[in-house]
Amino acid sequence: MGGKIFAVLIVIIALASAVPIMNHTFLGASVTLPEDISTHGKAIDDQLSVTMKEAGISFLAAQLVLGLFVWQFANRKGATKTFPGGATAMVIVAFLFVGAEVLALGMVGSKAWGMVYFKPAASDALPVQAQAGQFAFYFRYPGPDGKFGQIHPDKIDEGNSNFFGLDPENDIPARDDITAGELVVPVGKEVNLMMHAKDVGHSFYVRELRIQQDFVPGLDLSVHFTATKIGKYEIVCTQLCGLGHYNMKSYLNVMSQEDFDKWLKSQSN
Ligand SMILES: [Cu+2]
Missing domain, CATH: 2.60.40.420 (Cupredoxins -  blue copper proteins)
Structure with a gap:
């Protein structure tokens, strides 16, 4: 029984922690960025928003899966369940998954900040x-x-x-x-x-x-x-x-x- 309560708690905490991030408020205080006053800022804001959404969805998915496993396996005495291929395979899969995610975000994001760093200033700047x-x-x-x-x-x-x-x-x-x-x-x-x-x-x-x-x-x-x-x-x-x-x-x-x-x-x- 304790395991199932814990599983439900994990899901509640995960969902509750997503609410202030989605609403851009925390304890009544607004946590939005100030107004952007630059020509390149919109691309950076959009990228930030994509990163937050992507990280938020990944976080929620991970917590829900964790809750699911706790629900299923917490109270089975002596039952073992391992990742197919064992710990090494799990680390490799996690490494590739997280690596691909970071690489993809980096490549998409480089377009936003690349405008400031890769492109030289105009000659009449x-x-x-x-x-x-x-x-x-x-x-x-x-x-x-x-x-x-x-x-x-x-x-x-x-x-x-x-x-x-x-x-x-x-x-x-x-x-x-x-x-x-x-x-x-x-x-x-x-x-x-x-x-x-x-x-x-x-x-x-x-x-x-x-x-x-x-x-x-x-x-x-x-x-x-x-x-x-x-x-x-x-x-x-x-x-x-x-x-x-x-x-x-x-x-x-x-x-x-x-x-x-x-x-x-x-x-x-
Ligand atoms: Cu200083």
Whole structure:
């Protein structure tokens, strides 16, 4: 009798745990993603939804089968039932089944994130450099000449607002570079964000952009995106980068092209 009660419990718990996931709420709190404001975000959201459904169905199927076996075999004294071929065959089947599932999801999903990583940014994309350091983000625009000045780590001087270590005296392209504490971009325009870390590993995460990319010391990485909605969105560091990590954030400020041009002008001197 105890076995059958346990089987029923397994099924009830499995079904009950699926309800908040399907309803996107838990204890009254909504657990939906914030609105997507990027051109590539829909593909990622769709992929996430497919993955959740597929994983959810697999989970429920596994729990129901488990309940079925418990119901059938729990109270049979001395009865044994093994997988055909024994434990080795079971492990091989499980390995192939799970492997095929992960591979299939990976191949389908690569189309979604491949748009950000495999496809280079358009040649007319707005170049912006992002620098992460303990515990702030800084962003740099090349200025009217379209060229970034060289970075000299020994010249980094936060007290003097020389966050990137520029040398405007000797380096002409550095003279008109614009440095900001916020990532300001025009709406509907592709942005090529070139990322580097000043010290340790950090991460660039904007939920509304569906982008999360680590800054890795010593590596120049880039992501590109097109923001589709004017507004202010939080940029957070999602790599535990030190004591001030909790306070490391900035904002993505999406403006109309006109406002962006005005902002850029007001920043240059
Ligand atoms: Cu950080």
